[in-house]
Amino acid sequence: MHDAADNHAFFLFTDIFFGIPALLAIGFYIGAVLATNRRKRYRKWPWQRTIFFVTGVFLAASALIGPLSRQSHVDFTAHMAGHLLLGMLAPLLIALAAPMTLLLRTLNVNFARKVSRLMKSRSIRFFSHPIVASILNIGGLSLLYTTNLYTAMHENLLLHVIVHIHVFIAGYLFTISLVYIDPVFHRFSFPYRTSIFILALAGHGILSKFIYAYPPAGVLEEQARIGGMLMYYGGDAVDLILIIILFRHWYQSVRPRRDIAVRMG
């Protein structure tokens, strides 16, 4: 176990390591919005997206720095609340903020071409594949809660940092592999994405009940029960938003054309 001085150094490092990039991300996003809104040929960037982005980054940061992250070390329920924010709600809000679209509209044509070439690359195609992203997401969580990784993460700073970055990136990839907000170069059909999504959501639910019944090493039974239920119902709530967006996109994509309606009537 750490002593107080060790703990202090541990959290001071994570506060700086995660806090500065979070502030920079918000700064760059708002800067890009202000800069491109001034250009005449673009329409105004929707202000809701800026709100989504700032809220998303704040929620992710609140799981990584400050009181919630300290509480997470001793309290499994706090850990789970942080995980929901960092791995599910923050990625969803940031995806809704369309950061890629903003980047492409900010860069000059040459750089924008390079970025879109990168987006079409094999590795991006691989990691944003719905199956790969789901395995990274749910598989990563299974490893965390069914092996002693969960205990080890609290002892080792490097593991702590890697696990938290993984939770966020896996959550983000999962979100953008299922609902298309930013430009997507490798598209999958609605039935395909729906099927994968159902399996991933089922995996999330099964893992929550597994945690409820078999607490991870070092977690008290009472805390595992509350944490498991929080993961189950919190996951449901965020996934419900994702499902609504997915079907809304389907609804828009199958809109009947006027002329067809007239011919049929």
Added chain:
Amino acid sequence: MKAMQDKQGDSKNRATFWRRNLWSGILFGLGFVAFLDETLFHQLLHWHKFYDKSTVAVGLVSDGLFHAFSWFATVGGLYMVADLRRRGALWHKMWWGGKLLGGGVFQLYDGTIQHKIMRIHQIRYNVDILPYDLVWNISAAIMILVGIGLIMNAKRDQRQGKGAFSHA
């Protein structure tokens, strides 16, 4: 005259989209029963348990899959209704038939396979469970029968081109 043409247009659209009407009903019915199960029996009455120690592993998987599927079924089923409405193709009799069928099939599966064979959880604890199981499963069977009856009736209306069909 215009209303007359609209009516004819509607019944044509219904005939074209009868499968989407049926499936939308089945999906929504399944999702709705799962939703009622969650809110009534888990959250409000606290009869069901989140996790019952006697659950077998396959039960956990089955429960997880059905729970996930029910979310999609509810939302997807309703978006399909919105799509049918905008096409003037919503066919209430077919949709209700599908809804009762889907809801009944899920309730029967939940009441027999999930509760009894996989032992996910029981309807209620510390009571004589038999009357609960009977009410649960018989009401499921009734929903299935009425649902099938409505679907067959809707198809008959369509074949006979009955007035009831164009007003349905």
